[in-house]
Structures are given as C-alpha cells and as structure tokens.
Amino acid sequence: MILKRVFQKPFKQQMLFFFVPVTVASVLIIGLYSYFFETNNIKKNASYLMESTVNQTSVLLNDKMMTLFSQMINLSNSAAVNNLLLDGGSSGRADNFDDLLACYDSMEEIYQNYDQVIDSLYFCNNRGEEVKYFTSDVPRHIGLSLSEWMKKYNSSPHGVYWLNDHKNDVFQTMTPHRVISVFRIIGSPESQSAGILIFNLSSSYFSGIFDNVRISQNGYMMLVSRDGTLSSSSMQNQYCLTLSAVEKLKEHFGTNGSMDLRSVTNQKMVVTYHTIEVNGWMVAAVMPESDLLSTSSEFKVILMVLISLLIFVMISLTGMIARSISKPIEYLSDQVLKFDGGDMEVSFAVESENEIGVLSHGLSYLKRAVTELLAQVRREQEQKAKMQLLAMQEQIKPHFLYNTIGSIRQLVNMGKNQMASDLCVELARFYRLGISGGNEIITLAEEIDHAHSYLEIQKVRYEDDFEYEFDIPQEIAHTDMLKLSLQPLIENAIYHGIKKKEGIGTILVSGEKQQDRIILKVYDDGAGMTEDELQDLRASLALPPEVSWTRHFGLRNVNARLKLYFGPESGLEIESVKDVYTQVSILIPLKKKAGGSGSHA
Structure with missing residues (x-):
C-alpha cells in the first residue's frame, strides 16, 4: 500500500523518495567501511610498531643482562673465589687476605665498568668470610644467612638464579634500594666448602630504559618473571594489569606474541611480549586500546564532516537530476495525452540535446506526418480505400506511443535511468524510421531496422x-x-x-x-x-x-x-x-x- 501511494505521487517526489535513502545509505556504508578499514590499518601499524619496539628492548636488556651474567660467572670461577671457598688452611696459608683483596679488586673493576647498572656486589662463604662492594649510602647492615639462602634456592642444577625487582636485603640502608639480583650458590648445605656470589643490579636503571621507550600516551613497559614484575616509573595506576592478567601473561613464558588483557579499572589493554634468552623473562609493552584508537577518533570526526557534505551534495544533485529528467518527460506525457485526445495543435518542443530531445523531435515529426496524412485523406477521396488503410495504420501509433512513454516513466520511477534513456533512443529511432520521409516504399534493410527498434x-x-x-x-x-x-x-x-x-x-x-x-x-x-x-x-x-x-x-x-x-x-x-x-x-x-x-x- 505504501509503495502504491508513492507511485501515485509526482514523478519528482518518487525519484527523491527512492534515490535519497539509497544515496544516504550508500554514503553511510562507504563511510563506515572507510572508518573500519582505517581503524584496522591503525591497529595493524600500531601492532607492528609495538612488536618492533618490544623486540628491540628485549635485545637491549638481553645484552645488558648477558654481559653482567658473564661477569658474575667469570668472577665465581676466578682463582680468588675458588681459594676463598676452600676449607681453611687447605691452601697452606694462615689466612686468605690476598684472595679477599683480589676478589675485592675484581668487584671494584666490574663496578667501575658497569656502575650505571650495578647497585652492589657481595660474596661470602660458609666460614663467614665476606667480600662486599657498595658505594652508595652507608648500610646499616650488610650480610645474609647463607644457610637460609641455600635452603630457599636449591632448584637450579648450576646454582644460578635471577630475582626480579625487590628490596636489597643484603645491603640494608636508610632508604631501601630496589634491585634485580643475579646470583650463584656454590656448593650445598652439606658441603664443607660453600658460598654465594650476588650481583645486585639497579632496578631504576631498567625502569629508566623503559621510561625512554615511547609506546603511547598512557602505555608502558614491563619486565615480567615468575617471581615478580618491574614496570616503567611512568605507569599510571589505573592502567596497571590485574593479578589474574599478569598470571595469564606468565603462561606464555618462552614465546613471543600479543594478547588482550584487563587493567584494574577493567579497561582493555593490548599487550605485546617477547622472551629474553638469558633468563627466560619476558619484556612486555602494555597499551590501553583507547590510545590505539585515539588517532582513529580524529579520523572519525573528519569522516563524519565529509560524509555530511557528501550527503548534502548527493541530495542536491539527486533533486537536480530528478527535475531535469521528470520535467520534460511529464511535459511530453501531457502533450501525448492531448494529442491522443485529438488536439492536433499540441507542441512537442523541448530544449534538450539528449535522448529526450531526440524523442521530442521524433514526436514533432510524428505530429506533422499525422497532420499531413489526415489532410491527404481529406483531399484524396478518389483513393479512399488506400487512405482508409493508412488512417487505420496511423491510429495505431498514438496508443503504442502512449504505452511506450508510460514504460519510460515506469523505468525512471524504478530508478533505471539508463534503460529509460535507451528506450527513448529506440522510440525516437522507431518513429524516425517509421516516417521514412513520407515514402511508403523503403528498402528491406530500413524495414528490418524499424522492426529491430520495435523489438x-x-x-x-x-x-x-x-x-x-x-x-x-x-x-x-x-x-x-x-x-x-x-x-x-x-x-x-x-x-x-x-x-x-x-x-x-x-x-x-x-x-x-x-x-x-x-x-x-x-x-x-x-x-x-x-x-x-x-x-x-x-x-x-x-x-x-x-x-x-x-x-x-x-x-x-x-x-x-x-x-x-x-x-x-x-x-x-x-x-x-x-x-x-x-x-x-x-x-x-x-x-x-x-x-x-x-x-x-
């Protein structure tokens, strides 16, 4: 019923009724596709940049940690440390002062070479002999319980362990130092000779590296191990990952990739991670998805403005096209109705050079031909039989013409403008060939062309x-x-x-x-x-x-x-x-x- 009422409206309103929604829908679909396509590209580019950044950061940290790990292994295998680990007097000396001094000198040399990274160094054996190097605040207490450490850390076959960010309990100062420790336990609680060598690395050094890595406005870097995490000092609490999210991230030790996790404020966080070879820890870049889409928000505003302008232009053009097509067709349709009603004075003149103009010229020729033929019928009574046949022939044409123009109007109403245009051309051609300059005898080729136009x-x-x-x-x-x-x-x-x-x-x-x-x-x-x-x-x-x-x-x-x-x-x-x-x-x-x-x- 609604469509029936619409088709009863003026032709221009019909075109606007059908074309405007289609135009608006098309523009909106294109706009939405562009927005999602651009958003997807932004996500892909951001993901690529995050992967590249995390990979470079992990390579840097692996290089630093591997260097210090090598220094620790070399020192633990040095002659001075081995002599200090021997049972007292087994070397034939009353004391091990020279070995203690040599061990201290080695620590000092290592510290001088890596003073930005190293916080402190410590060695002790089960006889209570200690070598320590610490240059910051004066410690209130230095030392540890070797037996307790050996009981706590006994799972590594080589006695080497890494501890993520923690308070330095070996060198206790007024202001606690946060360190990352790599240490080696030599021997066991049952061994006659046992000891421990600890390299305490400054946590602030690593967090400083993370602070220099720009992820996004609110993004940050993390160093994740099984015993804890170290994050950028610039991390805001609202973007901190939940404990369950961190545990889920730990399930991927030894691999590289990305995943979506939740912050403590339930915001969606995009996490890209990479494993460090030296200790199996994980470097992770954490970024709120809102940061990822901030650029697309600007694009969305621009796109909405462009879509609005495009819709306005398309609606205006649709109205202009509707007027340009409907006005001459409605005029010709009205004239054909008058002509079909017997008004021989109608005019089919239309100021147009397109197919409608061709149809207008064809109708004008048709009108003149019909008028001349009717005049000839009145003049040539002696050829009554022949003229009666010609008159009957001409009586057929207005009805066919009216039906065809009705079909043209219907095609335009349906939005098939190209088919309507083609039909106008064929109709004009049909009448032009049918008129044939007034000749009743034409070539077979011309008659075939006329039949082809009709078909x-x-x-x-x-x-x-x-x-x-x-x-x-x-x-x-x-x-x-x-x-x-x-x-x-x-x-x-x-x-x-x-x-x-x-x-x-x-x-x-x-x-x-x-x-x-x-x-x-x-x-x-x-x-x-x-x-x-x-x-x-x-x-x-x-x-x-x-x-x-x-x-x-x-x-x-x-x-x-x-x-x-x-x-x-x-x-x-x-x-x-x-x-x-x-x-x-x-x-x-x-x-x-x-x-x-x-x-x-």
Whole structure:
C-alpha cells in the first residue's frame, strides 16, 4: 500500500523518495567501511610498531643482562673465589687476605665498568668470610644467612638464579634500594666448602630504559618473571594489569606474541611480549586500546564532516537530476495525452540535446506526418480505400506511443535511468524510421531496422518474456519493401503467441530469395493456433479490404496494403500448429514494381 501511494505521487517526489535513502545509505556504508578499514590499518601499524619496539628492548636488556651474567660467572670461577671457598688452611696459608683483596679488586673493576647498572656486589662463604662492594649510602647492615639462602634456592642444577625487582636485603640502608639480583650458590648445605656470589643490579636503571621507550600516551613497559614484575616509573595506576592478567601473561613464558588483557579499572589493554634468552623473562609493552584508537577518533570526526557534505551534495544533485529528467518527460506525457485526445495543435518542443530531445523531435515529426496524412485523406477521396488503410495504420501509433512513454516513466520511477534513456533512443529511432520521409516504399534493410527498434522497445516492456533473432541475407537487403509490414506481424507474434506461452519464447525474422520472389518469414514458438482458428484467419485475409471485419485487423491491414502496392501475387501466408509454432510469410514478387504514387518508384 505504501509503495502504491508513492507511485501515485509526482514523478519528482518518487525519484527523491527512492534515490535519497539509497544515496544516504550508500554514503553511510562507504563511510563506515572507510572508518573500519582505517581503524584496522591503525591497529595493524600500531601492532607492528609495538612488536618492533618490544623486540628491540628485549635485545637491549638481553645484552645488558648477558654481559653482567658473564661477569658474575667469570668472577665465581676466578682463582680468588675458588681459594676463598676452600676449607681453611687447605691452601697452606694462615689466612686468605690476598684472595679477599683480589676478589675485592675484581668487584671494584666490574663496578667501575658497569656502575650505571650495578647497585652492589657481595660474596661470602660458609666460614663467614665476606667480600662486599657498595658505594652508595652507608648500610646499616650488610650480610645474609647463607644457610637460609641455600635452603630457599636449591632448584637450579648450576646454582644460578635471577630475582626480579625487590628490596636489597643484603645491603640494608636508610632508604631501601630496589634491585634485580643475579646470583650463584656454590656448593650445598652439606658441603664443607660453600658460598654465594650476588650481583645486585639497579632496578631504576631498567625502569629508566623503559621510561625512554615511547609506546603511547598512557602505555608502558614491563619486565615480567615468575617471581615478580618491574614496570616503567611512568605507569599510571589505573592502567596497571590485574593479578589474574599478569598470571595469564606468565603462561606464555618462552614465546613471543600479543594478547588482550584487563587493567584494574577493567579497561582493555593490548599487550605485546617477547622472551629474553638469558633468563627466560619476558619484556612486555602494555597499551590501553583507547590510545590505539585515539588517532582513529580524529579520523572519525573528519569522516563524519565529509560524509555530511557528501550527503548534502548527493541530495542536491539527486533533486537536480530528478527535475531535469521528470520535467520534460511529464511535459511530453501531457502533450501525448492531448494529442491522443485529438488536439492536433499540441507542441512537442523541448530544449534538450539528449535522448529526450531526440524523442521530442521524433514526436514533432510524428505530429506533422499525422497532420499531413489526415489532410491527404481529406483531399484524396478518389483513393479512399488506400487512405482508409493508412488512417487505420496511423491510429495505431498514438496508443503504442502512449504505452511506450508510460514504460519510460515506469523505468525512471524504478530508478533505471539508463534503460529509460535507451528506450527513448529506440522510440525516437522507431518513429524516425517509421516516417521514412513520407515514402511508403523503403528498402528491406530500413524495414528490418524499424522492426529491430520495435523489438527492442517491446523487449524492455516485457523484460525476459522472449528472445529474437534476424536472419536476412545481404543480397536482398536493398530490395524494395512496403514500410510497416514486419512490425504488425511481430506485434501479432508477441501478443497472440509469446504472451500466451509459459516460459521464454523465441521470435525469428528471416528472409530468402526464391527465383522471382522474396519471402520474409516471422516465426514464433508461442501458443500457435488450432486448425479451426487457422482456417478462420486465412478466410479473413481473403476478404476484400472494404468488408468490415473486427478480428485480425493487423494482419488484414498488412495483407491488403501488400496487394495494393505489389499486386495480387503478393500477400501473406500463414502456417501454425497448436502449442508448437506460428509462421507468417510475406510474399513479394520481384517482377512487380511498386504501384501507387510516384514516390514509390
């Protein structure tokens, strides 16, 4: 019901009703696609940059930690440390002062080379001998319980352990130092000679590295191990990962990748991680997804402005196009209705050079031709029979024209502007060929062109109800032909054959030369006729033109005109089988020249 009411509205309103929503929807779809496409690209680029940053940071940390780890191993394997680990007096010396001094010198050298990284160094054995190096605040207490450490850390086959960010309990100062420790326990609680060597690395050094890495406005770096984490000092508490999120991240030790986790404020965080080779820890970059989409928010604003402008422009253009198409078509439609009502003074003039202009010119030619033909009918009473046939021929055209223009309007209403334009061209061509400069005799090629235009028009009107084909040899293309002979036969094939058939029909227009005559055939595989119907049609064709007969008007008209112009040997022959086919043949003798007025010579 709604569509029915819409189709009853003026043509311009119909176009706006259908085109404006489609235009707006199309622009919005394109805009949404652009936004999601751009957002996806931003995510991909950000992910790539995060992966690259995390990889570079992990390489840097692995290099630093590997260097200090190597220094610790070298020192633990040094002669001085090995001598200090020996049982007292086993080396033949009363004390180990030289070894203590050598161990201290080695620690001092290592510290001087890596003073930015190292916080303190410590060695002790199970006899209570200690070597310590610490240059910051004066410690309140230095030392540890070797036996407790050996009980706590006994899982490594090589005695090497790493501890993530923690308070330095070996060197206890007024202001506690946060350190990352790498240490080696030598021996066991049952060993006669045992000891521990500890390298305490400054946590602030590593957090400083993280602070120099720019992830995003609120992003930060993390160093994750099984015993704890170290984060950038710039990390805001609201973006801190939950304990469960950290535990989930720890499940991926030894791998590289990314995942989405939640912060303590339940914000979605994008985490990219990479494993450090030296100790199996993980370097992770953590970034709020809101930071990731901040750039796309600016793009979204710009896109919304562009979409609004584009919608405005498209609606304006749609209105202009609707006016430019509907105004001349409505005008021509009104004029055709007046012309069909008998007003011979109507004007079809339209200021346009496109297909509508061509149609306007064709209608103007049609009007003049109809007017002249009607005047000729009144003037030439002596050719009454001939003029009656021509008058009947011309009476058919306005009705066909009105139907065709109605089809054009319907195509435009449906938004098929290109098809409407093509139909306008074919209609103008149809009438231009039909007028033929006033000549009744034209070439067969011109008649074929006229029939082709008619079929194109009807094919648009009836869509896929039929297919058609022409098979005309070139040798007969310039044969004289009575115009408007094929079109009525094709029309009859469509309306009485194809339309009554289920499925797609076929129309074949063919021609051949047989000795002294030309035979043109219009074949269709439509409904066909019964034998009684065929005999009735043949009987109607045999009647003289002046006999009034309400049926088979088109075929009788063509048959009478052929005999009028080409003599009694010309005319129509009809064959048909019910539900199989119908074939109408036009017979034109070559030895006969066209009769009638001198313009037919």
